[in-house]
Amino acid sequence: MSGYGCAGMIRIARLPGVFRPLSDTWMLAAAARRQPRMRGGRVLDLCTGSGAVAISAARAGARSVTAVDVSQRAVWTVRLNARLNGVRVEARRGDLLDAVGEERFDVICANPPYLPAVEDARAARGAARHTEAGHAGRTVLDRIIAAAPAHLLPGGVLLVIHSSVNGEGATVDRMRAAGLEPLVVERRRGPLGPLLTARAPILEARGLLPSGERHEDLLVVRGRA
Numbered sequence: 001m002s003g004y005g006c007a008g009m010i011r012i013a014r015l016p017g018v019f020r021p022l023s024d025t026w027m028l029a030a031a032a033r034r035q036p037r038m039r040g041g042r043v044l045d046l047c048t049g050s051g052a053v054a055i056s057a058a059r060a061g062a063r064s065v066t067a068v069d070v071s072q073r074a075v076w077t078v079r080l081n082a083r084l085n086g087v088r089v090e091a092r093r094g095d096l097l098d099a100v101g102e103e104r105f106d107v108i109c110a111n112p113p114y115l116p117a118v119e120d121a122r123a124a125r126g127a128a129r130h131t132e133a134g135h136a137g138r139t140v141l142d143r144i145i146a147a148a149p150a151h152l153l154p155g156g157v158l159l160v161i162h163s164s165v166n167g168e169g170a171t172v173d174r175m176r177a178a179g180l181e182p183l184v185v186e187r188r189r190g191p192l193g194p195l196l197t198a199r200a201p202i203l204e205a206r207g208l209l210p211s212g213e214r215h216e217d218l219l220v221v222r223g224r225a
Ligand SMILES: C[S@@+](CC[C@H](N)C(=O)[O-])C[C@H]1O[C@@H](n2cnc3c(N)ncnc32)[C@H](O)[C@@H]1O
Pocket: 019, 020, 021, 022, 024, 025, 046, 047, 048, 049, 050, 051, 052, 053, 068, 069, 070, 071, 074, 094, 095, 096, 110, 111, 112, 113, 114, 129, 130, 131, 140
């Protein structure tokens, strides 16, 4: 076990190499808990990592919670954390929505990798798989938005979290194009983290960050089916 933490009432342990929940994790978990369809609903947490969002949903009264990650260690970690917190979460290894066949959900949540990468090719392994997401940081995000509508029950919602450097307008436009009704439901302004700060000149050159800007908004965007 490489880490053991407590946030609110949720206890989180992690196998080595599994993403440590950060402020965006808890921001997404809180936004998901506020969705009316959460209580008694079928919930899917994509890119689940330690399972923090999935476990929060289970504790908030979801009828069923499925958690998906491409990492086998993450899947083992989710099972461990579900036991630690006394909740049922079905953890599956797989590539985003390919892992759920034809199943449909009331709420689909995702805190995907969304860091604009220095190289465009997405890293397949290691810590970079948690964060790196192509030139605009949208490779995983855009796949989720495109595929989610086929897995939402009528009136169900997709909730994604990302930074303003990824483009609020791009998420809104892609949700509309996918047939979802978009709304920014949470916004939190703060200084760029260390990874984005180090890449700020690259982001400025790509037009992802206004010149001299060193703050970002964390956004939770909801798309309703
Ligand atoms: C930024 S971390 C977020 C983890 C967790 N949701 C949280 O908020 O603490 C992104 C996670 O996405 C997973 N991931 C990356 N690509 C994926 C894919 N194609 N399918 C499923 N999971 C993926 C990584 O293994 C990592 O656990």
